Amino acid sequence: MKLDSLDGLMKPKSVAVVGASATPGKIGYTVIQNxxxxxxxxxxxxxxxxxxxxxxxxxxPNVTSIPEAADAAIITVPAKFCLDVVDECGRKGIKNLIxxxxxxxxxxxxxxxxxxxxxxxxxxxxxxxxxxxxxxxxSEKFNGSFAPFLPLEGKSSxxxxxxxxxxxxxxxxxxxxxxxxxxISIGNMADIDFADLVTWLxxxxxxxxxxMYVEGFKDGRTFIEACQKASKPIxxxxxxxxxxxxxxxASHTGSLAGAAKVYxxxxxxxxxxxxxxxxxxxxxxxxxxxxxxxKGENLLVLTNGGGVxxxxxxxxxxxxxxxxxxxxxxxxxxKKHMPxxxxxKNPVDMTGMAGxxxxxxxxxxxxxxxxxxxxxxxxxxxxxxxxxEIAQSIKKAVDDSGVKGKPVTVSFVGGERSxxxxxxxxxxxxxxxxxxxLAINAIAALREFYKMKEIVxxxxxSCEGFQYEQAVEIINKARTEGRDSLTEIEAKQVFSIxxxxxxxxxxxxxxxxxxxxxxxxxxxxxxxxxxxDILHKSDxxxxxxxxxxxxxxxxxxxxxxxxAKAYKANAxxxxxxxxxxxxxGTEVILGSVNDPTFGPTMxxxxxxxxxxxxxxxxxxVAPVSQNQAxxxxxxxxxxxxxxxxxxxxxxxxxALADVICRYSSMIIxxxxxxxxxxxxxxxxxxxxxxxxxxDARIILKKKA
Ligand code: ADP
Ligand code: MG
Numbered sequence: 096m097k098l099d100s101l102d103g104l105m106k107p108k109s110v111a112v113v114g115a116s117a118t119p120g121k122i123g124y125t126v127i128q129n130x131x132x133x134x135x136x137x138x139x140x141x142x143x144x145x146x147x148x149x150x151x152x153x154x155x156p157n158v159t160s161i162p163e164a165a166d167a168a169i170i171t172v173p174a175k176f177c178l179d180v181v182d183e184c185g186r187k188g189i190k191n192l193i194x195x196x197x198x199x200x201x202x203x204x205x206x207x208x209x210x211x212x213x214x215x216x217x218x219x220x221x222x223x224x225x226x227x228x229x230x231x232x233x234s235e236k237f238n239g240s241f242a243p244f245l246p247l248e249g250k251s252s253x254x255x256x257x258x259x260x261x262x263x264x265x266x267x268x269x270x271x272x273x274x275x276x277x278x279i280s281i282g283n284m285a286d287i288d289f290a291d292l293v294t295w296l297x298x299x300x301x302x303x304x305x306x307m308y309v310e311g312f313k314d315g316r317t318f319i320e321a322c323q324k325a326s327k328p329i330x331x332x333x334x335x336x337x338x339x340x341x342x343x344x345a346s347h348t349g350s351l352a353g354a355a356k357v358y359x360x361x362x363x364x365x366x367x368x369x370x371x372x373x374x375x376x377x378x379x380x381x382x383x384x385x386x387x388x389x390k391g392e393n394l395l396v397l398t399n400g401g402g403v404x405x406x407x408x409x410x411x412x413x414x415x416x417x418x419x420x421x422x423x424x425x426x427x428x429x430k431k432h433m434p435x436x437x438x439x440k441n442p443v444d445m446t447g448m449a450g451x452x453x454x455x456x457x458x459x460x461x462x463x464x465x466x467x468x469x470x471x472x473x474x475x476x477x478x479x480x481x482x483x484e485i486a487q488s489i490k491k492a493v494d495d496s497g498v499k500g501k502p503v504t505v506s507f508v509g510g511e512r513s514x515x516x517x518x519x520x521x522x523x524x525x526x527x528x529x530x531x532x533l534a535i536n537a538i539a540a541l542r543e544f545y546k547m548k549e550i551v552x553x554x555x556x557s558c559e560g561f562q563y564e565q566a567v568e569i570i571n572k573a574r575t576e577g578r579d580s581l582t583e584i585e586a587k588q589v590f591s592i593x594x595x596x597x598x599x600x601x602x603x604x605x606x607x608x609x610x611x612x613x614x615x616x617x618x619x620x621x622x623x624x625x626x627x628d629i630l631h632k633s634d635x636x637x638x639x640x641x642x643x644x645x646x647x648x649x650x651x652x653x654x655x656x657x658x659a660k661a662y663k664a665n666a667x668x669x670x671x672x673x674x675x676x677x678x679x680g681t682e683v684i685l686g687s688v689n690d691p692t693f694g695p696t697m698x699x700x701x702x703x704x705x706x707x708x709x710x711x712x713x714x715x716v717a718p719v720s721q722n723q724a725x726x727x728x729x730x731x732x733x734x735x736x737x738x739x740x741x742x743x744x745x746x747x748x749x750a751l752a753d754v755i756c757r758y759s760s761m762i763i764x765x766x767x768x769x770x771x772x773x774x775x776x777x778x779x780x781x782x783x784x785x786x787x788x789x790d791a792r793i794i795l796k797k798k799a
Pocket of ligand 2: 775776790
């Protein structure tokens with residue numbers, strides 16, 4: 096059965112309210128009252144076997160008896176009756192069920208919830224909720240919820256996983272002056288999830304920015320895919336950033352992959368801007384809903400006050416849109432609209448003498464100039480000027496410039512008159528904020544949106560051509576021996592199937608074999624213990640590097656064995672790995688985990704204290720494209736080390752990015768086999784000289 100498109104959910108022409116009540120104060124009454132008082136124009140069918148009329152609407156005894164298959168049903172009956180109602184709605188042909196009722200999976204009853212979804216899908220119907228406030232839509236004048244009123248009108252739509260927060264946001268929209276077209280309560284997400292709503296809202300003519308409050312996704316991958324396909328800006332506030340399930344992790348990567356970091360990575364990949372807090376969600380969704388993306392990096396700031404100009408300059412650097420001096424011709428023109436002591440550099444300080452005319456002239460010229468990719472106009476309230484007139488001058492200048500498709504944001508610092516002037520600006524499509532850093536942060540979001548979309552569109556490398564079967568064979572062999580991890584030698588074999596550059600490594604079972612292998616590989620060599628019971632080889636004294644000759648090799652062989660036995664008397668020892676000694680390079684760690692929400696996920700960080708102490712690592716949900724991998728390098732605090740510090744040549748980031756792409760393909764293809772893994776360390780050489788994986792670890796998924 097094909098599932099419904101959700102048009103009837105978001106824009107219902109008629110609604111049934113199952114569990115409608117004639118008793119004020121009950122949710123079943125509030126919903127009817129809200130539909131009526133907020134101006135819903137469609138047909139309303141209250142359903143209640145014990146009433147005949149509620150607020151002037153004719154009441155029906157059951158779903159079957161209403162005169163048409165309504166587009167949507169709002170369901171408020173107690174949980175135990177919901178399954179029957181879902182079935183009755185299905186038989187009636189009602190395709191969209193807004194289940195407000197609570198008492199399902201949020202209190203542990205997952206089964207009933209699943210049954211409702213199963214039943215609904217049988218009829219092609221969809222369920223929003225259960226355990227929700229409902230839907231508010233300004234463009235439909237549809238308050239299908241128990242929230243007290245429709246939010247202030249606006250162009251972004253918000254999806255909230257918290258009902259209480261949704262009601263609070265609804266109310267605060269009026270105080271903040273930041274409006275919404277739709278507020279959608281998503282609740283338990285038994286059926287309709289964030290991905291479904293993102294897909295629908297992306298096509299909605301009344302939504303120009305999708306905002307969301309997220310506690311957690313059920314299926315992170317469909318979310319990423321839906322967002323990648325969307326063309327509108329999306330901004331998410333994620334709560335619950337404490338680590339989860341990290342304690343029992345077997346690998347380094349596992350212990351570093353907290354939910355917050357993986358969510359952060361997923362948002363990056365999805366092209367979703369992450370809000371820092373609730374204020375930020377409002378502030379930046381306002382800009383994203385009103386203004387176009389910023390396509391280049393040149394930001395110009397106009398101001399009448401030096402102080403706010405400097406604050407804006409600081410913020411510009413902080414938010415990733417650092418100011419550059421405007422070209423000479425731009426400066427020369429701007430100079431005409433300020434006193435001698437003004438500054439036409441960037442920020443352009445017209446001084447406190449600036450009035451409507453100067454604001455108009457500089458805004459119009461700057462906005463139209465091809466060098467300027469984005470404009471921020473700042474204003475400090477002065478005794479000589481009228482904030483509303485300044486606001487009107489700015490707006491008129493933008494309109495008169497003849498240019499479109501460039502973002503502008505504004506900040507007025509002042510009193511009530513400034514606040515009112517900013518309201519006027521927002522009403523006229525220009526986002527305005529009470530502090531200069533907020534105006535900068537807002538335009539930075541428009542820049543980030545543009546840059547993210549560019550990266551999102553790049554395809555990751557394909558898995559075709561990798562010898563999946565060979566890898567599984569190696570893994571199965573380990574499994575038949577009752578192991579849940581691969582030895583370094585086996586892990587390196589798997590890695591090399593995916594084209595990762597591993598050091599040549601072979602297993603010696605006797606001292607003589609070790610010597611022969613060392614000669615074959617060529618001194619100096621590295622020797623290591625190979626034992627499924629010793630995962631951290633150095634801890635057991637199981638690694639000897641820089642072995643220069645036969646005598647040293649014989650010595651190393653014996654010492655490693657002795658150390659291993661001392662470390663773990665009954666360790667099962669396969670032998671000693673003899674391997675090529677890689678030249679010194681910058682040590683990095685690559686790793687993978689299977690995230691509970693997003694599945695196979697890559698980690699990257701610098702080795703040594705950077706990862707051990709500073710936990711300076713970053714993540715990407717696999718598969719990772721080359722561009723995404725390159726972006727990972729700039730996200731860690733140790734980024735300059737790869738870029739080349741203190742006269743050192745830059746490291747081969749292209750080669751490392753390629754390894755990350757391949758690694759990420761491997762963990763996708765082998766996702767039923769690999770639970771966690773790492774390549775620690777990978778040595779990274781100078782640009783053009785590649786990388787070398789010198790240690791490999793793969794932990795297998797437990798199979799039933
Ligand atoms: P483990 O992590 O299990 O303790 P490794 O194989 O990572 O063992 O070895 C420990 C350290 O020895 C590595 O961090 C690296 O500095 C060095 N090392 C290991 N193998 C090589 C190699 N083939 N070439 C150069 N250095 C190596
Ligand atoms: Mg290691």
